[in-house]
Amino acid sequence: MLENQMREIGESAKKASYILAGVSTEVKNQALQAMARALEERVEMIIDANRQDMDAGRAKGLSDALLDRLLLTPERIKGMAEGLRELIGLPDPVGEVTNMRTRPNGLRVGKMRVPLGVIGIIYEARPNVTVDAAGLCLKAGNAVVMRGGSEAFHSNKALANVISAAATSSGIPEGAIQLVPTTDREAANMMMTMNEYIDVLIPRGGTGLIKAVITNATVPVLQTGIGNCHTYIEEDADLDAALKIVVNAKMQRPGVCNAMETLLVNHRVAQEFLPQMAAVFIEKGVELRGCNKTQEIIHCLPASEDDWGTEYLGLILAVKVVEDLEEAITHINSYGTKHSEAIITNSYQKASLFVQRVDAAAVFVNASTRFTDGHQFGFGAEIGISTQKLHARGPMGIEELTSSKFIILGDGHVRS
Amino acid sequence: MLENQMREIGESAKKASYILAGVSTEVKNQALQAMARALEERVEMIIDANRQDMDAGRAKGLSDALLDRLLLTPERIKGMAEGLRELIGLPDPVGEVTNMRTRPNGLRVGKMRVPLGVIGIIYEARPNVTVDAAGLCLKAGNAVVMRGGSEAFHSNKALANVISAAATSSGIPEGAIQLVPTTDREAANMMMTMNEYIDVLIPRGGTGLIKAVITNATVPVLQTGIGNCHTYIEEDADLDAALKIVVNAKMQRPGVCNAMETLLVNHRVAQEFLPQMAAVFIEKGVELRGCNKTQEIIHCLPASEDDWGTEYLGLILAVKVVEDLEEAITHINSYGTKHSEAIITNSYQKASLFVQRVDAAAVFVNASTRFTDGHQFGFGAEIGISTQKLHARGPMGIEELTSSKFIILGDGHVRS
Structure with a gap:
């Protein structure tokens, strides 16, 4: 029938x-x-x-x-x-x-x-x-x-x-x-x-x-659509710009696929950046879940292995301190869903490497992942955001x- | 293990x-x-x-x-x-x-x-x-x-x-x-x-x-690869050229995906074309399987419904007499595998319609389907011939x- x-x-x-x-x-x-x-x-x-x-x-x-x-x-x-x-x-x-x-x-x-x-x-x-x-x-x-x-x-x-x-x-x-x-x-x-x-x-x-x-x-x-998106703060990043970008990437519309779910921070700027970041996010009601090193710097819940792979679509942010660009790229390629990934850096070489080696539909330098969108890219209406490669x-x-x-x-x- | x-x-x-x-x-x-x-x-x-x-x-x-x-x-x-x-x-x-x-x-x-x-x-x-x-x-x-x-x-x-x-x-x-x-x-x-x-x-x-x-x-x-390919002879076709093309499409290498498996002939030229075609193919050892109308014109085995959907990859050819271009296109879109399809015609309008409406990876006018090939198209080596649309x-x-x-x-x- x-x-x-x-x-x-x-x-x-x-x-x-x-x-x-x-x-x-x-x-x-x-x-x-x-x-x-x-x-x-x-x-x-x-x-x-x-x-x-x-x-x-x-x-x-x-x-x-x-x-x-x-x-x-x-x-x-x-x-x-x-x-x-x-x-x-x-x-x-x-x-x-x-x-x-x-x-x-x-x-x-x-x-x-x-x-x-x-x-x-x-x-x-x-x-x-x-x-x-x-x-x-x-x-x-x-x-x-x-x-x-x-x-x-x-x-x-x-x-x-x-x-x-x-x-x-x-x-x-x-x-x-x-x-x-x-x-x-x-x-x-x-x-x-x-x-x-x-x-x-x-x-x-x-x-x-x-x-x-x-x-x-x-x-x-x-x-289409599943986005476990990361933003990586390199040691040479403009930290004021970085803060604005990560707040936008997380908060501008937390329930959508191009919102940030995990923040990666180079260990050389973690001491300076994490407390600023935490102050803003905690005030906005975001629950932070950090790796061991993050927990040594700011007060937050511990992140489990599961957190690295989760698309929260809400007011939770996983935070990880990484050694260097290499670790950041490896983390993103291991846990990401190949949607939208960003690096904040002033280094030409690091920006190039990130763009070349991160495996995702949209790779950003010094901008919020929230821009992955047909209208924002200037193409008009979209039927979805493809996260596959074919x-x-x-x-x-x-x-x-x-x-x-x-x-x-x-x-x-x-x-x- | x-x-x-x-x-x-x-x-x-x-x-x-x-x-x-x-x-x-x-x-x-x-x-x-x-x-x-x-x-x-x-x-x-x-x-x-x-x-x-x-x-x-x-x-x-x-x-x-x-x-x-x-x-x-x-x-x-x-x-x-x-x-x-x-x-x-x-x-x-x-x-x-x-x-x-x-x-x-x-x-x-x-x-x-x-x-x-x-x-x-x-x-x-x-x-x-x-x-x-x-x-x-x-x-x-x-x-x-x-x-x-x-x-x-x-x-x-x-x-x-x-x-x-x-x-x-x-x-x-x-x-x-x-x-x-x-x-x-x-x-x-x-x-x-x-x-x-x-x-x-x-x-x-x-x-x-x-x-x-x-x-x-x-x-x-x-x-990749499955090819139930057709050649359609329109009423205004150059029948000498048509014969050379269908012989090439069937015989130049019968075991490959771009070889012809079914011949469609407009009923207005069937009486003239089919006997010429049959003489050549029978001499070359090809078994012909025809529709009722074909059987009225030439001596051949009857084609069953299954024949229209079969990729023989060998010395068998299904033959069908059709009313017009419309029936040919409908037949191809129903039974074809969206690989390579050809029309033989001298009509600009019919060639255009065929090209526009036949749903296949390669649509030919006045040429053998055997040309569907990376080298023949001028692209160099190929890993296969895609028959899907994505x-x-x-x-x-x-x-x-x-x-x-x-x-x-x-x-x-x-x-x-």
């Missing part, structure tokens, strides 16, 4: 994707405009649906933080519509042909940018993902099959209905934007092995969700939602 | 990869030269080892074709050495920084090309993969962990020993080139889930191997064995 339903979803998405690959930028942009307008026109209906989720969430005892992520307001819906309109202005990568060259035998070989096909999104709580993901996938010429969390089911359904109807009425093929219409967990599992219909899966959510998808999926996965690394925008194919133009050419 | 052994291999490969990422092009090229020289100097030892595999293969009753793939001769070893030397001349992509831009706040953001890290190769019969893969991975700055087939175990071991010793003596870190020193199947399974140590897996072999890796691996996989599509060379990272240079920047 569910299997048939999922197969139908997959088949119609695949079919839509083949048509969508040939739809012009103009039609796609008109659809984005229509989707934005439809959201604004249907605010009340969407908020009614959201109220069902909010009531159920309260009854279920969801935390205030989760309830806030779930909540839709007229302003938030307006924000989603603005997000769609922003996509209209971005360039359409599909169809671009690069490196067309003529081989010695006269054969012309070039590379054409094409959509990925069908993208599967498995996500949690936040209903805005429904609109953001659908818009990005559409602009890149992809069909999308979305499976949201059960807490946001009614909100997601309302949003998906509004935008897919608007897209279809603007000339986008039916099936191009689909939400899996069930909260059955089995539906998500099926998506992970629908290789025949889904070209790429993008999980968006916590560590548990992402690990489950990586472990169970046979469909290729774009891994295909895309760092913030993924429209271009990262495309693939390429070789086109080979001959004149009766045969291989000898 | 095996688990410890595999963990040690993984750990030392990872460690080597971090050093290798900073090794200069010059040192890598010297190592490639030393590896080539060492192969030439140790020909006798390598052939002795190969003899063990050949004897065991004969005793096991391996087919002549498999024995031929297994066989090493002085010429073949010389060929491997030449392959390594060819890599010296190719550009080193590592370290290139592109799109370095200054953001309005003064932050500089750019993209640096970096190695993938540790690449796992799981492969079958042909021992030359040991040398080719190690050379390509090294040039791109990656450590490699290889697990070859049991039939070629002694040959692979001899080759790996020779080249890894030569590499180490030229300044490449120990652990950069490793062959799993056991024929235990469990070793391959372990590689598939060694996410901590292996960044990317590339299976090279038949459908069974590739499916097993895709199903079981949690490490990201680059899918990361790389089509022939994968040195650049496809790299990733990128963002580098962000600030001056005390914090996010507001």
Whole structure:
């Protein structure tokens, strides 16, 4: 039953994707405009649906933080519509042909940018993902099959209905934007092995969700989001600047993936820097967990081995005193999640070494890791921050939602 | 026991990869030269080892074709050495920084090309993969962990020993080139889930191997090689050219992934083209399996549903008469493996539609699918032909064995 339903979803998405690959930028942009307008026109209906989720969430005892992520307001819906309109202005990568060259035998070989096909999104709580993901996938010429969390089911359904109807009425093929219409967990599992219909899966959510998808999926996965990020203070750092940067990296928004989780300090400046750092963080309510050497300098809880590998996403900071740059790099490459890593230094050589040898999507010199973000990098909207090395690394925008194919133009050419 | 052994291999490969990422092009090229020289100097030892595999293969009753793939001769070893030397001349992509831009706040953001890290190769019969893969991975700055087939175990071991010793003596870190020193199947399974140590897996072999890796691996996989390739003859095709192209696509080397497996013919030219085609192929010993309409025109076996989805890799050709371009494209997108697909036509519009709508790594107009190959495309050596859409599509060379990272240079920047 569910299997048939999922197969139908997959088949119609695949079919839509083949048509969508040939739809012009103009039609796609008109659809984005229509989707934005439809959201604004249907605010009340969407908020009614959201109220069902909010009531159920309260009854279920969801935390205030989760309830806030779930909540839709007229302003938030307006924000989603603005997000769609922003996509209209971005360039359409599909169809671009690069490196067309003529081989010695006269054969012309070039590379054409094409959509990925069908993208599967498995996500949690936040209903805005429904609109953001659908818009990005559409602009890149992809069909999308979305499976949201059960807490946001009614909100997601309302949003998906509004935008897919608007897209279809603007000339986008039916099936191009689909939400899996069930909260059955089995539906998500099926998506992970629908290789025949889904070209790429993008999980968006916590560590548990992402690990489950990586472990169970046979469909290729774009891994996003987990960030155990470090900042390393070198002995020659400007300590005033360093303090501002680490406070920003930890505090500007502690619950997100590019926030700092572990601070590494060169032992030559630890005596001077750690007390200043501790004074600020303790005043801001941050719990410090230090290595043995840190504990000799400031008053804090002991850090366990587990602390080095934890993404707290909250007001806890692990602190470690290291011998030198070498130890800092080794620590980061051992415990980091390859997201965002920073060094604070005035040494050209040390900055270069850090940039070269730290294995992460974004490596910073003298700046806060909080800048890892599509908008901050100047690329516009993003569908997530890739922490894997294949295909895309760092913030993924429209271009990262495309693939390429070789086109080979001959004149009766045969291989000898 | 095996688990410890595999963990040690993984750990030392990872460690080597971090050093290798900073090794200069010059040192890598010297190592490639030393590896080539060492192969030439140790020909006798390598052939002795190969003899063990050949004897065991004969005793096991391996087919002549498999024995031929297994066989090493002085010429073949010389060929491997030449392959390594060819890599010296190719550009080193590592370290290139592109799109370095200054953001309005003064932050500089750019993209640096970096190695993938540790690449796992799981492969079958042909021992030359040991040398080719190690050379390509090294040039791109990656450590490699290889697990070859049991039939070629002694040959692979001899080759790996020779080249890894030569590499180490030229300044490449120990652990950069490793062959799993056991024929235990469990070793391959372990590689598939060694996410901590292996960044990317590339299976090279038949459908069974590739499916097993895709199903079981949690490490990201680059899918290669399976090719159920089609050639479609449009009604306006030059039929003489078409015949030469399909004969080339089927016969020039029938056992490889870019050879044609199914011929699609527009019904308006079927009456004229099929008898000419059949005469040539039957004379060459090719078994034809046709759809109902084909059987009305030429004498051949009936094609079953299974035939449309089969990669024969031999002297069998499936033949189908289609109504029009639309049916041809739908058939290819339904049954193809997204490898190489060709149309023979003189129509600009039909060629454009085919190129745009066929979903494959390489789409040909008026040329044989046999051209899908790194050398034929002008890119030099390849590690395989990707048939997936993430990361790389089509022939994968040195650049496809790299990733990128963002580098962000600030001056005390914090996010507001």
